[in-house]
Amino acid sequence: MRRYRLDRSAPAAWADPARLDEAQRAVLEHPGGALLVLAGPGTGKTTTLVEAVARRVEAGLDLGSVLVLTFSRRAARELSERITARVGAAVGGTVAWTFHSWCYSVLREFPRPGDPPPRLLTGPERFTRLRDLIEGSRELGRPRWPASLEVCLRTRGFAEEVEALFARVREVGFDPAGLGGLAARAGRPDWTALAEFYTDYLDNLGYAGAVDYPELGHRAVTLVEDPEAGQALRARYRAVFVDEYQDTDPAQERLLTALTAGGADLVAFGDPDQSIYAFRGARVRGLLDFPGRFRRADGSPADVRALGMCRRMAPPVLAASRQVATRLPVSGLPVAALRAHRALVPAEQDRAGQVEALSFPTEAAETEAIVDLLRREHLAGGVAWREMAVLTRSADALPPVARALTAAGVPVDMAGDEPPLAARPAAALLLTALRCADAPASLTAADARALLLSPLGGANPAGLRALGRALREHARAAEAAKAEAAAHSRVIADSSTDAALPAKVDSPANVDSPSDTDSLSGGDGPAEPEADVDAARVARGPASSAEMLRAALADPASIPDDIDTALARPVAEVGALLREVRHRLRAGGTPQDALWALWEGTDWPARLRRASASGYGARRRAAETDLDAVVALFDAVGRLGERRGPGGRARGLIADLTSQDFAADNRAGAEIRPDAVRLLTAHRAKGLEWDIVVVRGVQDGAWPDLRAQHSLLGTEQLDAPERGGLRPPETPRDRWAEERRLFYVAVTRARRRLVTTAVDTAGEDGAAGENGSRRSEFLAELGVPVVDGSSWTPRPLTLASLVATLRRVSVDQAASPAARRAARRRLAALAAAADHAGRPLAPPAHPDRWWGVRDVTSSDVPVVPAQEPIRLSGSSLTSLRDCSLRWFLEHEAHAGSPATTAQSFGRVVHALVDEVTSGRTPADLAALDARLDTVWRHVAFEARWRSDQERAAAREALARFLDWHAAKRGRVVVGSEERFSIDLSVDGRPVRLRGSIDRLELDDAGRVHVIDFKTGRAAVGARDLAEHVQLGTYQLAVREGAVDERVAPNAPAEPRLAAPAEASDRPEAPEQPEPPNRGEAPDPANAPGRPEPTRPAEAGDRHAVPGGAELVLLRRDADGDRAGPREPGEPTGSPQVQRQEALPAGRAWVDELLGQAVRTITTETFVPTKGPGCDYCSFRRSCPAWPAEGRQVVD
Structure with missing residues (x-):
């Protein structure tokens, strides 16, 4: 058995003194006081910081008196490990901290009197608390939000705006009262309300014993400024080192000012050209003001030195980055230090490198070229996947690249906003x-x-x-x-x-006696027999x-x-x-x-x-x-x-x-990266480096992005109280500088090869045209020619493409026999290749994976077990006839589309028609119109005008029904919305035929006529009408005895349901109809509301005789024209009626159709069939019967 041991020891090289250049040694030899070190990309900043700490320890300073601050846990951990390895000391505490972790530690060390140490909220916890408090403020009416904000108080976006504003308030140094005063001076009623709400928010944190990140920094500043705690901290730390100083915000600057006020050395490393977090409150101005803010003991500005040797970038990459750096505006720093900072020299003059600028006519071509480039570097150049990265300006540009790389078999590690x-x-x-x-x-x-x-x-x-x-x-x-x-x-x-009952019960004269009836039932009415309930x-x-x-x-x-x-x-x-x-x-x-x-x-x-x-x-x-x-x-x-x-x-x-709406910071796994190509934005790439870097999407409108950064609550306008509280509006020049710095950060991530790409559809006149794009001028600033990549036609270097090529050649009759044999040999070799664990290296090469040469699969579990009846209805028979694959996907896989408003329209009309037919609602248009109003609000439409239009159409449909209902046809109504279920035997398989017939009528000859109301706009063609499946299914059910109970021999004399009611027979207080079901359109066989009588058909039974079936088209006039909009008060006529002749007594076409449906389900042969229904099919885009609209290639 193999055993593994985690080795946490630092690399041996970290214990040895580093070889420093002259500029680095100058930093180490700084006599003391404040020092700003300008450290460009790859100039040995971390090494210099570690050696500077070691120099002070060697000079006798205790390591516990040194504080190192940085901005990420990864950087803090690395600095701690390198420092402790370098000085050779076993340190009980932490050496390097993030600003937040150090602030939290001092708050726990110096808690407020009587309070326990605060609990730090995570980002999701803080956001959830904010949203809850905003909702509570609406209910309490405190604060009084301006009317302009009422519409957005419940939105996630508003909570995000409040969160950002509160963070900025603490960063610049305001408290709630100060924000309220600024709001009064600036005429901002929204800030006035937010100041009051901020007080409530801080009180809520206090009651919970919690603190968020902005409040953490504010309290740490207050603590360091406290005479007692601050004196203890200043006495403890005699040297403070800050990494990435350009990323500090005003609150952190105040913290450093208070911490070093006792004369401690402050050495800050920063790069004004990499100041890219203005949206977080970090402005380049903070670094430029460093010499004046942190002065020497004699009052003179702090020293500024620069590191001038780049160890990261190959000379060509470094030269390109210098072209960009020279265009970055900087003011306020000593000229000599700035010149040395910009004029970086490579540590290895003869190191190979490459810089490319490519333009493409489309994003697809750009992405395809990037995929090919990375695969070639890995396969031909031997570059590990983890040593390559694709950077973009925004996160929105990453998913297309991730999908393309994944499809090509390239492992991807995409940094982005994780879901909660x-x-x-x-x-x-x-x-x-x-x-x-x-x-x-x-x-x-x-x-x-x-x-x-x-x-x-x-x-x-x-x-x-x-x-x-x-x-x-x-x-x-x-x-x-x-x-x-x-x-x-x-x-x-x-x-x-029976024998014990009183004689008077048997007497007809006494059966209806109220007192006797009550005594027998034991209640207010006759008891329902238990057997009937069951x-x-x-x-x-x-x-x-x-x-x-x-x-x-x-x-x-x-x-x-x-x-x-x-x-x-x-x-x-x-x-x-x-x-x-x-x-x-x-x-x-x-x-x-x-x-x-x-x-x-x-x-x-x-x-x-x-x-x-x-x-x-x-x-x-x-x-x-x-x-x-x-x-x-x-x-x-x-x-x-x-x-x-x-x-x-x-x-x-x-x-x-x-309850969390976004992902929290994950401590586990964040430092361990898989062997995969990194995809991330330029902002996230800061501090990282790779051998190969592709900077994608460098075109106008995307990079630079010059859109003004305005927020709803004006967060970007806040500034420090000592500067008046308000910041001047950002100018286009400021945006240009910020975007150029971001581009500079992106191009300086590459060690050996830098590739920048853009989509350029501009013509010879330079115009991009409508919906076009033009490459950014940033590409030209690299100092290399921009190459047109439109002719880039790479041969895909993927396993799938190789297998596809070999398969194609192996059967290509135009290829030579030798080529075909060679292709087959290579396919066999690929199929047999396996790793050390026996896992196949190229599964697609094995013929078992070629779907096009395999038989259709079958499930181990049948669609309908042999012992169970096959449940069918008229609609399912229609679907099986038209396209058995669609039937399977909708009825068995339940992958159909949700209900439409047309289906809801039909449900409403059918419900009201049933109420009139069954006598529960008078046959009066005014009464029906009133009932329609009670249910129409339950039907959802996307637009009000559409709802009004369909409401009018429903009224017209009901008017046509009433006209048809009142007509004399020599038949009586014996059923409405009549559900049935009958067991049959078809080809030896049990079948349960189910459905719901809209209306049953009986003529003088005792024949049953089926009526089906339709609310669609189209009529049925004459040829289709003769074999209309739903009507045929209903007639078959009648023929097999499904409705015999409704059409007993005396039914014409004693109809169970009401014929059209006369005015005097109408009930005075009709019941309210139930709202329509808003779920998916129900199969009539499954419609709720009535018991489903299940009657097995028995040989020798004498059943009702079908007399035919009719479609009553309630949205079409009797003359066959589809009804259009009518003026108010314009009368409607009778609906169009289409009749299907009665089924013959023997075997009919519907019996053949039923048998075919049973065979289809039994054999599970579900195949696509083209037809008119394809125009409305949800699965057309993936249907193999429509190759032009998308299919899987299997041959």
Whole structure:
């Protein structure tokens, strides 16, 4: 077994004194006092700082009396390690700090009297607190926000603006009262309200014993200025070193001023040309003012020295960077020091390097060239992926490059704004599992499905559907058995009671006696028999499959024994894992322990580790992403656990994490980078370096970005109180300088090769044209010619392209036999290649991965198990006939589009038509119009005018219906919205045909006529009408006895439902219709609201005879024209009616269609079929029947 040991010792070279040049030695020999060191990129700044600290220690200064401040944890850690290695001392405390970490340490060392040490809020915690307080201020009416801000108080953007303003207020040195005074002088009512709100915010922090980052700096300044604490700190630190001084803000400058007021040495390293964080409050002016702010003991300005030798960049790269640097404006520094700072010389004059400036006609061409360049450097040049980077001006330009590199097989490490931790899939899964374990009542059907399909459960959708159906069928059988038992008990009870009933009950004269009826029922009305209740429950059916799965996961022991063990295994395993974690929490375990139990409770970690080590493709990248998320989750939970203490509850931790709107800083993993090409913005690249750097998108409008940086609350206008509190507006010249400094930072990240690219669509006259772009003048400042890259046609250097080329050549009849044989040999060699663990290096080369030569796959779990009935309806038969693939995607994969307003329109009209037909609403247009108003507000439209238009159309449709409803047709109404379900046998398979018929009518001959109301605008063609599937399905159901109960022999004499009501018969107070369902358009077979009678068809039954079927087109006039807009009061006519002849008594076309549908589902042959429905299909863009619109290439 291999064993590994983490070696934390510093490199041996760090212990040896460094070889310094003359400028560096001058810094070490500085006699004391304040010193500003101008340190350009790669000039040995860090080495100089370490040696300067070592020199003071060697001179007798205790290392504990040296304070080193910088701006990142990575830099602070490296400085600490290098200093301790160099001086050879075992230091108990920290040597180098970030500004924030040092401020936090002194606040904890010198707490306010009577207060515990403050708790530091993370960025997400601070933001969440701000949003909550803003919402609370609206409810309390304090402060009184200006009317101009009322509309945006609830938005995330407003909270971000407030957060930025409060940070700037503390940076420049204001308190809430000072901001209020400035608001009065500047005439800013928004600042007045914010000053009052800031007071409330600080009070809230005080009550919670918390502090945020801006307040941290402010309190540290106050502490250092305090006579007692400040004197102790000034006595402790005799030498202060500051790295990256150009990034300091005014608050940090005040801190350094107070800390070194006792005469301590202050050595600051900075570069005015790399001052790029003005948006954070760091202005280049702070560095330029250093000599005057930190003076010598005699009152003269501080010394300024410059480091002049560059060890990073090859001479060509350094020369290009000097071309840019000479155009950067700087004033206020000694001329000699500035000249030495700008005139850097390379440490190695003969070192090879390369600088290129390329322009492309399109972004796609630019990206393709970048991908090819990086792959060639790696494959031909041997450059490691981690030694290459692509930099952009904005984060928006990174994703296209990341997608292209990923598609080409290039590993990518993209720095950007991470999603909130709770939104990252792996972390979200563990938090969901933790919540469901801690609070079982919170487990929803959606949670259950997510957990079972997740890596924790390992179920697949087909298996989960099969399990849900099995659970539902088992519950249905149990309900039926219970109803049958209840009915049997009822019969026995009735038979035993009949003899004991009083004689008067049998007397017709006394049956309706109120007193007798009440005494028998024991209540205010007749009791509903228990058997009837159970029968109704059976008709409604058991809970949904999703709810059954939820219940099974909550109690795995409730799963029936006769259900397939393989199907039930995921539920049993996840349920047992949740139960174990719940017991651990109840026994006093911490949330960290519970999360670890969830993480280690399955083989998910092992699978992720294997996928991460596979070294190939998207599977590895996805695994690494999940592992990163899990590491970040445990890091965040650890931090929250430290703050909450041992008594922290799981639900509180979950609430903290799920309330965060953006990612917190991740301590774990931030210092360990994968072997991948870095993609990041120029701002994030500062302080980093690579062998190969590509600076992308250097074109006008993007770089430089000269748009004015205005904020809603005027944050950028705030300045220090001693400067009047207000900063002059930023000028275009200021923006140019800031953008040029940012470009300078980007180009100085390269060690050996620098490539800058731009999209340039300008013509010979230099005009970019509409929607075009033109390369930035920054490209010309590099001093190299800009090369047109439009002719760049690289041969892709990817494994996939190599395999594709070899496959193409192996079957190309135009190629020579020798070439074809060679291609096949190489394919075989690639397919057989494997790494040391036996994993294939080129999976796409193996014929098993060539989809185009493989048979169509089949699932281990059938779409409909053989023992279960195939459930079909008229709409599903239509879908299967038109395109079986679309049926599968919509009905089985549930990948269809959400409901449309047209479907909602139809639901409203059908509901009101049913109420009139069933007699619950009078057949009066004014009454229907009033009812329409009550439900129309539930129908969502994107525009008011559209809602008004459709509302008028609905009224016209109802008017046509009333005209048709009142007409004499020699038939009586016997059913409305009549649901049916009938069991058939088709080709030996059980089939359950279900549906809902809009209206049933019976003629004098006893034949049943089916009516189907349509609210679409189009009529059906004559040829299609004869075999209209939905009408044919309804007639088939009538023929097979599905509606016999409604059309008994005496039905024409005693119709169950009302015929058109006369005015005198209309009810006085009609019931209000229910609002329409706003979910997806329901299958008529699944429409809610009525019990679903299930009747098996039996041989020899005499069933109702279909007399034909009719489509009543409520949006078309009887003359066949589609109805258009009408003037108010203009009468409407009858609707267009299209009739389908009655089905014959024997086998008809619909029987053949039903048989074909059953065979399609049984054989699972779901193929795409072109037709008119393609124009409205959600899957057309990915359908193989439409190659022009996108398909997967498999051959």
